[in-house]
Amino acid sequence: MGETLDSALKARLRAVLDDGRVTEAELRKLFEDGQACALILGGQLEREEERLAQLAAEPDSEFAEMAEALRRVGELRPDIAELQDLLAALGTRAREFRASWVSSAAGVR
Numbered sequence: 178m179g180e181t182l183d184s185a186l187k188a189r190l191r192a193v194l195d196d197g198r199v200t201e202a203e204l205r206k207l208f209e210d211g212q213a214c215a216l217i218l219g220g221q222l223e224r225e226e227e228r229l230a231q232l233a234a235e236p237d238s239e240f241a242e243m244a245e246a247l248r249r250v251g252e253l254r255p256d257i258a259e260l261q262d263l264l265a266a267l268g269t270r271a272r273e274f275r276a277s278w279v280s281s282a283a284g285v286r
Contacts, residue, residue: 190263
């Protein structure tokens with residue numbers, strides 16, 4: 178099974194959070210990429226939830242279709258939650274990075 182967009186992004190986020198060696202520009206880019214991915218996943222989740230609701234409303238819906246939509250919803254929710262947790266941690270890291278940069282810049286004067 179190939180690596181998905183969100184799994185590759187999550188791996189990059191974990192690497193930055195574990196290592197800590199990153200520039201402000203890299204932090205900003207990674208955060209923007211993470212937000213974009215979260216929007217994409219959120220759209221996919223919304224689409225699958227709508228599909229599931231439509232299938233549930235149709236009396237002659239295929240059980241396999243409903244099961245597939247339910248499986249996708251069950252996969253997307255924890256993916257989104259994990260990505261949001263990683264982005265929150267990255268936001269904390271970015272604030273710490275900026276604070277250390279400002280304090281070191283203030284000491285240079």
